[in-house]
Amino acid sequence: MTVTSLSQDRIAHTGRFSALLILACLSILPILVMLSTSLKTQRQIFNSDSSFFIVPTFENYRNVLEGRFLGYLTNSVLVSIVSTLVTLVLGTMCAYAMSRFSFAARSPIAVGTLLLRTIPPAVLAIPLYFILTPLRLEGLTGLTISYVALNLPFTIWLLYGFIEQIPTELEEAATIDGCGPYRLFFTLILPLLKPGLAAAAIFTFRIAWNELVLASILTNRASRTLPFGVYLFITDVGIDWGQLMAAGTLVALPPLIFTFVAARQIIMGLTAGAVKG
Amino acid sequence: MSLQRRLTPYVFAAPAVAIMVIGLFYPVVEALRLSFYEVRLGEPISPQAFRGLTIFLEAVQDPSVRDSMAVTLEFSVIVVTLEMVLGVGLALVLEAPIRGMTVLRTLFVLPMMIAPICVGLIWRYMFDVNVGPINGWLSILDLKPAWLAEPGLAFFAICVTDIWQFTPFVFVLALAGLQGLDRSAIEAARIDGASAWQTIVYVKLPLLAPILMITLLMRVIDALRGLEVVYAMTNGGPGLSTELFSLHIYKSAFVTQRMGYSAALSVCLLIVTTALSALLLTRTSPLRRLAR
Numbered sequence: 001m002t003v004t005s006l007s008q009d010r011i012a013h014t015g016r017f018s019a020l021l022i023l024a025c026l027s028i029l030p031i032l033v034m035l036s037t038s039l040k041t042q043r044q045i046f047n048s049d050s051s052f053f054i055v056p057t058f059e060n061y062r063n064v065l066e067g068r069f070l071g072y073l074t075n076s077v078l079v080s081i082v083s084t085l086v087t088l089v090l091g092t093m094c095a096y097a098m099s100r101f102s103f104a105a106r107s108p109i110a111v112g113t114l115l116l117r118t119i120p121p122a123v124l125a126i127p128l129y130f131i132l133t134p135l136r137l138e139g140l141t142g143l144t145i146s147y148v149a150l151n152l153p154f155t156i157w158l159l160y161g162f163i164e165q166i167p168t169e170l171e172e173a174a175t176i177d178g179c180g181p182y183r184l185f186f187t188l189i190l191p192l193l194k195p196g197l198a199a200a201a202i203f204t205f206r207i208a209w210n211e212l213v214l215a216s217i218l219t220n221r222a223s224r225t226l227p228f229g230v231y232l233f234i235t236d237v238g239i240d241w242g243q244l245m246a247a248g249t250l251v252a253l254p255p256l257i258f259t260f261v262a263a264r265q266i267i268m269g270l271t272a273g274a275v276k277g
Numbered sequence: 278m279s280l281q282r283r284l285t286p287y288v289f290a291a292p293a294v295a296i297m298v299i300g301l302f303y304p305v306v307e308a309l310r311l312s313f314y315e316v317r318l319g320e321p322i323s324p325q326a327f328r329g330l331t332i333f334l335e336a337v338q339d340p341s342v343r344d345s346m347a348v349t350l351e352f353s354v355i356v357v358t359l360e361m362v363l364g365v366g367l368a369l370v371l372e373a374p375i376r377g378m379t380v381l382r383t384l385f386v387l388p389m390m391i392a393p394i395c396v397g398l399i400w401r402y403m404f405d406v407n408v409g410p411i412n413g414w415l416s417i418l419d420l421k422p423a424w425l426a427e428p429g430l431a432f433f434a435i436c437v438t439d440i441w442q443f444t445p446f447v448f449v450l451a452l453a454g455l456q457g458l459d460r461s462a463i464e465a466a467r468i469d470g471a472s473a474w475q476t477i478v479y480v481k482l483p484l485l486a487p488i489l490m491i492t493l494l495m496r497v498i499d500a501l502r503g504l505e506v507v508y509a510m511t512n513g514g515p516g517l518s519t520e521l522f523s524l525h526i527y528k529s530a531f532v533t534q535r536m537g538y539s540a541a542l543s544v545c546l547l548i549v550t551t552a553l554s555a556l557l558l559t560r561t562s563p564l565r566r567l568a569r
Contacts, residue, residue: 016371023367024384027445031387033410034399045408094293101286109294111558116301118554120502122523123543126530127307128300130322149300152293181285210392212505213527227394231509234398241402248398252391259390263383270386270446271453 031252038245045241060246069247071222072229079140079225080208083147087204088197090148091155092163096185098156099163100171117153121213124150129217139223146214151204158203158272162196163189199265199272202258209254226251305547311540318534332541342542344517345525352432352521353500356439361493363440364447365485369477372455382452385445397509400438401425404510428518431511435519438506443499447492454488455481487560494557498550522546 037045039056098106124146132142166189174184190197212227219225230251233244259266312333314326336342388396403411404424412421424430458481466480482489504524507513513520513528520528523546530539 013373013375016373017375017377019367020371020375020378020381024381026441027385027388030399030403030441031391033403034395037402090293090296093289097286097289101289103283103286105287105290105294109290112302113297114558115551115554116297116305118498118502118550118557119301119305120523120543120546120550122502122504122526123308123547124301124304125527126536126539126543127304127311129318130311130536131299131304131307145296146300149296152297153301156293182288185289206390210394212392212394212508217530227392227505230392230394230398234509241405241408244398245402248395252395255390255392256387259383259387263379263386266386266390267382267449267453270389271450 031256034245034248034252037241038249040242042240042242060242061250064243064246064250068224069226069229069250072224072226073250075140075219075223076209076226079144079147080205083144083151083208084201084205086144087148087151087155088201091152091200092159092190092193092197093185094152095156095159095163096189099160100168113153113156117157121150121211125214125217128214132218138218139220143215143218143223143225146218147204147208147211150211150214151207155200155204158200158269159193159196161272162193166192195265195268198262199269202262202265203269206255206258209251308540308543308547311537312544314537316536318530318536320536326537328537332537333544336538336541336545341517341520342522342525345513345520345522348432348517348520349501349522352436352439352519353497356436356443357493357496357500359436359440360444360447360496361489363444364492365451365489367444367448368451368455369481372452374456382449385449388442389446393503393505394509396438396442397506400434400441400506401510404434425511426515428515431515431519435507435510438510439500442506443496447496450488450492451485454485458484491557491560494553494560498553498557501546501550501553 038060039058041057041059094109097103098110128142128146129138132138132145135142137145170188171184174188179188210227211225212231215225216228216231219228230244230247233240233247311322313329314322315328315332316322316326320326403409406412406421406423406426409424411424415421422430424434462480462484463476466476471479502523504521504527507519507521507524508527511519513524522542526539526542526546529542530536533539
């Protein structure tokens with residue numbers, strides 16, 4: 001390789017890197033705008049010299065957390081965690097049945113799951129209200145059930161791929177040693193599925209944490225969750241941008257942290273449908 | 278095979294299936310049923326309220342429904358086309374492995390991970406006529422467009438937001454696809470003297486086509502499903518200029534309080550998304566083998 005082509009390579013490399021860096025900045029700039037606005041006073045926001053560098057104030061956060069917001073936060077944490085755990089357990093069990101057993105209902109479940117995966121929440125909201133209200137299941141219980149249902153298809157489908165990769169010899173050996181199917185599942189299969197479970201957990205939690213449409217219809221003042229709580233900061237008399245952005249930042253924080261901690265699982269979850277096929 | 282052994286898969290599958298029946302399947306059936314009845318929120322469904330298909334007919338003839346369908350069509354065609362072109366284009370240009378790509382890729386997916394309602398509020402602020410940073414930058418040119426108050430500009434704004442949020446999705450998928458391609462075909466093209474452009478058009482894109490098709494379908498379905506971003510940014514306005522169909526369904530439940538009417542609209546959306554989903558199903562999935 002000649003010297004010129006080497007330096008050309010380096011220029012190309014630097015060019016690519018700069019391009020990617022600019023794109024990454026475009027991706028996060030609006031999020032940083034939200035963060036910086038949440039740290040400004042109302043006066044600083046209206047004196048829009050659009051500067052990032054201000055003496056930060058936590059006034060907005062204090063105001064936000066003084067209101068009903070803390071209650072919404074508790075509801076959101078509860079609904080998200082419970083629905084994630086339930087989805088993971090039920091989803092893995094179902095995926096295991098589909099992977100390791102041949103039974104009559106397998107095909108209908110597979111087709112049904114795949115078709116119901118893309119159902120728009122706007123379609124579900126009203127019928128769910130009609131179904132859950134007579135059962136006195138509106139509020140957090142009904143919302144949790146809805147989120148489990150909403151997340152199961154993706155979870156089953158993701159974990160099915162992981163279970164398929166576990167060699168069946170392991171289970172055969174355990175069965176010969178006298179291990180029953182249920183103990184086998186909980187003591188042998190579940191621990192082997194950790195990477196898949198991590199990816200499924202992040203996606204499930206994120207949907208439950210971010211969901212607005214079903215939450216706005218199925219919850220009342222006491223059972224309201226964060227996304228709709230944030231929306232309520234928009235009032236007819238005007239918007240307190242500082243408080244709104246502080247509330248928004250609090251809602252955005254858990255998914256942002258997850259993304260940094262488990263980037264690999266997230267990319268895997270995103271590409272699972274298309275790339276592995 | 279013993280009965281106990283035969284029941285085992287049902288024990289494993291039953292809880293998940295039960296929840297999906299309650300939370301997904303039954304609501305779909307209920308939406309279909311509701312769409313034949315004239316009921317208001319809080320009223321029980323009575324036989325006297327049965328209207329047959331008249332509610333559907335009324336819905337499809339409603340000008341506001343047609344308008345919002347047109348807005349949805351225009352919106353999805355524009356954003357999905359641009360996202361595919363930009364995402365795949367960038368992936369092709371920036372394909373070569375690079376140090377620090379893992380970190381950059383993490384930054385790219387952030388817009389998809391945060392709550393859609395946050396995305397909507399962030400961009401509502403970005404495009405705000407008085408305090409928004411975009412008008413802050415434009416003030417250098419002495420411009421002060423009222424982004425969210427003029428139909429054309431508002432439509433432009435929701436498109437920009439969607440492209441910002443989901444171009445990275447296409448980019449990440451196309452990148453993963455490119456990195457999984459069979460290198461020998463590309464190497465063969467290079468040895469045969471194909472230019473970089475020829476390699477892209479005649480080798481890489483055809484090999485990538487299945488993945489791109491799946492990505493496209495996933496994007497279209499999501500564009501039809503989502504409503505939160507627009508709900509937070511413009512709430513469909515001004516007029517009906519940004520009223521996506523899914524948002525129209527959601528609002529009609531509150532505004533008209535007519536549940537049957539709203540359900541009829543939702544059945545229309547469901548038919549489209551399910552058809553696209555079925556198309557997607559024929560293309561991919563680890564469960565495909567089972568679904569046959």
